[in-house]
Amino acid sequence: xxxxxALEGRRSGLLTIGRxxxxxxxxxxxxxVLVLLLGACFLGPQIFGVPGPNVVNLGVPHVGLGAPGHxxxxxxxxxxxxxxxxxxxxxxxxxxxxxVAIGLGLGxxxxxxxxxxxxxxxSVIMRVLDILLAFPSLILxxxxxxYLGPSERNVILAIAFFTVPSYARVARSGTMQFxxxxxxxxxxxxxxxxxxxxFRHVLPNIWGRLMTYGLLTIGVAMIVEASxxxxxxGIRPPQASWGAMIADGKAYLTVAPQMALVPGAxxxxxxxxxxxLGDGIRSRFSGGELW
Amino acid sequence: xxxxxxxxxxxxxxxxxxxxxxxxxxxxxRAKEVHAVNDVSLRxxxxxxxxxxxxxxxxxxxxxxxxxGLLGHSATISGSVRLxxxxxxGMPEDQLRRRRGVKMAMVFQDPMSSLNxxxxxxxxxxxxxxxxxxxGRKAAWSTAIDLLRSVRxxxxxxxxxDYPHQLSGGMRQRVMIAMALSAxxxxxxADEPTTALDVTTQTQxxxxxxxLKERYGMGVVxxxxxxxxxxxxxxxxxxxxxxxxxxxxxxxxxxxxxxxPYTQALMDAIPRIDALSHSRLASxxxxxxxxxxxxxxxxxxxxxxxxxDRCSTTPPLTEGEPGHRWACWxxxxxxS
Amino acid sequence: xxxxxxxxxxxxxxxxxxxxxxxxxVLLNLLPGNVALAILGPGATPKQIRIVxxxxxxxxxxxxxYWHWLTQAVQGNLGDSLxxxxxxxxxxxQAIPVTLEVILVAQIVALIFAVTFALFAVVIRNxxxxxxxxxxxxxxxxxxxxxxxILLILIVSVDLHWLPATGWIPLTQSxxxxxxxxxxxxxxxxxxxxxxxxxxxxxxxxxxxxxxxVTTARAKGLPRSRIVFVHVLRNSxxxxxxxxxxxxxxxxxxxxxxxxxxxxxxxGNLLIxxxxxxxxxxxxxxxxxxxxxxxxxxxxxxxxYSALDPRIRRASTDG
Numbered sequence: 001x002x003x004x005x006a007l008e009g010r011r012s013g014l015l016t017i018g019r020x021x022x023x024x025x026x027x028x029x030x031x032x033v034l035v036l037l038l039g040a041c042f043l044g045p046q047i048f049g050v051p052g053p054n055v056v057n058l059g060v061p062h063v064g065l066g067a068p069g070h071x072x073x074x075x076x077x078x079x080x081x082x083x084x085x086x087x088x089x090x091x092x093x094x095x096x097x098x099x100v101a102i103g104l105g106l107g108x109x110x111x112x113x114x115x116x117x118x119x120x121x122x123s124v125i126m127r128v129l130d131i132l133l134a135f136p137s138l139i140l141x142x143x144x145x146x147y148l149g150p151s152e153r154n155v156i157l158a159i160a161f162f163t164v165p166s167y168a169r170v171a172r173s174g175t176m177q178f179x180x181x182x183x184x185x186x187x188x189x190x191x192x193x194x195x196x197x198x199f200r201h202v203l204p205n206i207w208g209r210l211m212t213y214g215l216l217t218i219g220v221a222m223i224v225e226a227s228x229x230x231x232x233x234g235i236r237p238p239q240a241s242w243g244a245m246i247a248d249g250k251a252y253l254t255v256a257p258q259m260a261l262v263p264g265a266x267x268x269x270x271x272x273x274x275x276x277l278g279d280g281i282r283s284r285f286s287g288g289e290l291w
Numbered sequence: 292x293x294x295x296x297x298x299x300x301x302x303x304x305x306x307x308x309x310x311x312x313x314x315x316x317x318x319x320x321r322a323k324e325v326h327a328v329n330d331v332s333l334r335x336x337x338x339x340x341x342x343x344x345x346x347x348x349x350x351x352x353x354x355x356x357x358x359x360g361l362l363g364h365s366a367t368i369s370g371s372v373r374l375x376x377x378x379x380x381g382m383p384e385d386q387l388r389r390r391r392g393v394k395m396a397m398v399f400q401d402p403m404s405s406l407n408x409x410x411x412x413x414x415x416x417x418x419x420x421x422x423x424x425x426x427g428r429k430a431a432w433s434t435a436i437d438l439l440r441s442v443r444x445x446x447x448x449x450x451x452x453d454y455p456h457q458l459s460g461g462m463r464q465r466v467m468i469a470m471a472l473s474a475x476x477x478x479x480x481a482d483e484p485t486t487a488l489d490v491t492t493q494t495q496x497x498x499x500x501x502x503l504k505e506r507y508g509m510g511v512v513x514x515x516x517x518x519x520x521x522x523x524x525x526x527x528x529x530x531x532x533x534x535x536x537x538x539x540x541x542x543x544x545x546x547x548x549x550x551x552p553y554t555q556a557l558m559d560a561i562p563r564i565d566a567l568s569h570s571r572l573a574s575x576x577x578x579x580x581x582x583x584x585x586x587x588x589x590x591x592x593x594x595x596x597x598x599x600d601r602c603s604t605t606p607p608l609t610e611g612e613p614g615h616r617w618a619c620w621x622x623x624x625x626x627s
Numbered sequence: 628x629x630x631x632x633x634x635x636x637x638x639x640x641x642x643x644x645x646x647x648x649x650x651x652x653v654l655l656n657l658l659p660g661n662v663a664l665a666i667l668g669p670g671a672t673p674k675q676i677r678i679v680x681x682x683x684x685x686x687x688x689x690x691x692x693y694w695h696w697l698t699q700a701v702q703g704n705l706g707d708s709l710x711x712x713x714x715x716x717x718x719x720x721q722a723i724p725v726t727l728e729v730i731l732v733a734q735i736v737a738l739i740f741a742v743t744f745a746l747f748a749v750v751i752r753n754x755x756x757x758x759x760x761x762x763x764x765x766x767x768x769x770x771x772x773x774x775x776x777i778l779l780i781l782i783v784s785v786d787l788h789w790l791p792a793t794g795w796i797p798l799t800q801s802x803x804x805x806x807x808x809x810x811x812x813x814x815x816x817x818x819x820x821x822x823x824x825x826x827x828x829x830x831x832x833x834x835x836x837x838x839x840x841v842t843t844a845r846a847k848g849l850p851r852s853r854i855v856f857v858h859v860l861r862n863s864x865x866x867x868x869x870x871x872x873x874x875x876x877x878x879x880x881x882x883x884x885x886x887x888x889x890x891x892x893x894x895g896n897l898l899i900x901x902x903x904x905x906x907x908x909x910x911x912x913x914x915x916x917x918x919x920x921x922x923x924x925x926x927x928x929x930x931x932y933s934a935l936d937p938r939i940r941r942a943s944t945d946g
Contacts, residue, residue: 219769233899268766
């Protein structure tokens with residue numbers, strides 16, 4: 001038995017097709033696409049010299065794809081869709097990354113404290129987080145966004161809010177595994193402070209895991225942002241955001257489908273690359289698939 | 292345990308349930324060929340047990356899985372395997388499949404993982420029954436219960452409705468055996484069937500196999516790393532090392548005159564009842580050869596206390612005495 | 628024994644549900660912007676606002692209002708809409724069949740397709756089929772539901788004129804009419820579900836194929852089709868049930884978007900409209916209702932799982 005396993009295990013697998021070989025391009029292709037997209041969104045407007053995202057030109061409404069001066073066409077107010085998509089991308093990425101950063105920071109801290117301290121504090125923190133997990137994610141974000149009112153900052157907070165429990169769980173389980181190791185107990189006995197132990201010993205050990213998980217959730221955060229904006233509860237016009245642009249375009253599907261399709265394509269490419277990248281990283285480090 | 296059987300080995304093929312001739316198994320691992328089994332010739336007699344003994348990686352499991360056709364696409368099999376006179380090498384998968392479970396069956400090492408965890412054990416036995424005989428659900432179920440009874444599962448009507456995790460290791464292995472017996476195969480392969488069990492249960496299972504082979508006249512191939520078990524429960528023995536047979540003979544004559552130093556090392560490594568269980572082969576120094584990195588010469592030479600320069604060329608497997616084959620330049624107890 | 632587990636799980640759910648209702652209540656009642664102002668419109672005088680405030684009990688302390696609301700809510704009374712004065716329960720009651728139908732159709736169709744495709748991939752063992760399905764799954768997982776919806780509307784409604792882009796005809800009114808209005812929303816909602824389920828199921832079946840019991844089944848001489856359909860699929864379905872449970876939150880979130888996109892008179896649309904109109908009692912009622920439903924469904928899935936899986940069934944009766 002064991003020799004068969006040894007031999008079969010080393011192959012790419014009888015049944016899975018070529019995983020080790022496709023790992024590399026599974027990281028490089030989405031990574032490159034993502035870098036290009038980020039570059040285009042944040043540097044593109046200056047480099048290409050596109051019109052401003054809010055420059056209204058009522059003389060050229062609903063111009064189709066490939067029109068002179070408007071590569072991706074214009075919307076009902078004659079605003080350039082390429083320009084709006086690039087600026088909208090800035091919004092999406094900023095919201096996605098900063099909400100994950102906030103959620104990760106808060107959740108990570110809560111999880112570490114909870115897992116490290118244990119006892120009643122751990123129970124209280126985890127029960128409270130269970131309450132947040134009892135909401136479907138969008139519903140919680142909707143409620144928080146309603147409470148805070150629509151703005152970019154508030155969308156970031158609303159999304160960060162609902163991601164806290166999952167980061168906390170990741171951090172907590174990592175901390176608890178770490179805590180079981182003997183040298184930490186030795187450190188505790190020697191009288192080092194808890195804060196010191198958490199930041200100098202626990203954090204460096206679960207850092208990689210938290211960052212990987214964070215990367216994986218940026219795509220989710222961006223989808224929630226787009227959904228909130230699509231529902232009119234996220235980014236407010238005239239500020240561009242992919243979700244809000246798609247919502248705008250919904251009303252003009254018959255006359256100007258590009259209004260929804262152009263930002264839609266940007267959003268799709270961004271999320272797909274993020275997911276593929278996350279999946280590639282995940283299977284490289286843990287051998288499992290993301291979903 | 293009868294030594295008079297020795298001469299039967301050298302008679303014609305028609306006596307044998309299973310005959311291997313020059314069996315080779317090559318794995319294609321990352322565009323590299325790995326020879327897992329090299330030039331193995333063996334025969335299994337009806338109603339008798341052939342023991343294949345060796346460490347992990349010796350190629351014993353691969354040999355049996357190659358015969359069963361369980362190796363998958365990465366394996367290339369050449370040579371000849373004749374089961375009841377029928378050539379299996381090169382047989383289309385679909386036809387080979389029809390012989391699995393019917394003419395040849397197999398019992399595996401870990402009966403827990405080898406049984407489907409979410410299916411009642413009775414259904415798993417009945418499934419085998421229904422697959423081999425065109426019978427209804429009810430008939431198959433009662434046949435399954437009969438089979439469970441024949442492998443001495445107590446209260447088989449009740450046990451049949453249990454799930455694997457509800458049974459003890461020994462009971463699970465009995466279920467595996469019942470399943471394998473469902474079509475009265477000519478040959479039963481038992482791949483380390485008792486390694487996962489405690490000592491008392493081991494003996495019970497091995498005795499059960501002894502009884503069954505006599506009752507049904509089927510040939511049994513018992514794979515084990517424990518020469519002690521093999522000595523007690525086999526009629527013929529083959530010792531494998533590095534994908535080759537290094538010594539083979541009727542059990543009694545082999546045990547009375549071990550020729551190959553590796554077999555002697557296995558002998559010295561037999562776990563004692565009073566020793567820690569599963570301290571397998573702790574006394575053989577060094578590691579078995581890696582089949583993906585073959586070195587020329589006798590594979591055992593690096594670990595052999597008797598190795599000399601000549602051992603860097605591969606010794607052929609020759610019949611040094613009637614019915615006793617070994618592959619060694621300097622066999623034990625033989626004046627050269 | 629199983630009943631004991633159920634009771635224990637229910638007991639665990641109660642504090643969570645209390646917390647859910649409290650959080651929702653506090654968040655929504657601390658909303659910036661005056662409710663009375665929203666009801667009366669921008670031209671209201673301070674006196675009118677005070678009257679409305681008193682009528683709706685908005686001047687009482689938050690804790691008293693929560694307690695009052697909670698005691699009513701457990702009796703099924705979620706209060707009245709601040710704007711239309713209809714009871715929130717009846718509003719939800721009217722909207723829920725639409726939401727349920729869309730979710731159920733989407734989930735069932737997605738599961739059927741997911742199982743079929745995953746089985747196909749595992750049985751056929753073709754690298755190109757695998758690659759195609761992987762890409763399909765990635766696409767399905769990566770696109771937010773409104774993107775598919777818009778594409779579907781563009782192709783099926785705008786270009787082909789096959790199905791209406793928006794609107795809803797209840798099942799009680801016309802079967803074919805209902806079918807015509809449910810297809811696009813359900814497809815929109817279902818594609819993501821399909822992708823997730825197909826991917827998980829396929830992955831798990833491939834894992835299962837490497838298990839020892841599959842080797843046993845092969846050694847029995849069973850044909851590959853029977854091994855895949857009877858042994859492997861059966862064991863992988865347990866994983867699928869878990870995934871369905873985990874994904875219910877996503878499904879509910881997706882339903883909100885789909886209802887808005889296709890202008891369906893479901894709970895999600897009601898929620899979004901109430902949010903824009905600042906009809907707090909309705910928002911509050913819906914959010915709590917959805918969260919409770921979510922918790923209960925998850926509980927149900929867990930129960931189902933432990934009732935079906937003999938390995939767990941044993942564990943729960945033991946302890």
